[in-house]
Amino acid sequence: MFRWAIICLVISLVAGGLGLTNISAFAKKMSLIFFALFFIGFLALVGFAYLVSSAVSHSEFVPVLVAVSV
Numbered sequence: 001m002f003r004w005a006i007i008c009l010v011i012s013l014v015a016g017g018l019g020l021t022n023i024s025a026f027a028k029k030m031s032l033i034f035f036a037l038f039f040i041g042f043l044a045l046v047g048f049a050y051l052v053s054s055a056v057s058h059s060e061f062v063p064v065l066v067a068v069s070v
Helices: 002-018 021-057 062-069
Strands: none
Touching: 002 021
16 A cells, blocks of 8 residues: 555656646545555554554463473
8 A cells, every 4th residue: 555655646746747737636635545544554453463462461371382382
C-alpha cells in the first residue's frame, strides 16, 4: 500500500507541475486513500504484535518450552 501511495503522490506532483489539475487532484485523493489503508494495517499489526508478546510473556508454557528446546 505504501508503494502505491508513493506512486500516486509522484503522479500527482508531475501532473500538477504540468498543469493537469483534475488528474493531480484524483491522484492526490488516491494517494491519501492508499496511505490511510497502509497506516490502518500498520496499526493493526502493531496491536497484534503487542497482544502476542503479552500473551507469550504471561504464558504458563514458557518454562516448558525453554526446557524442551534446551
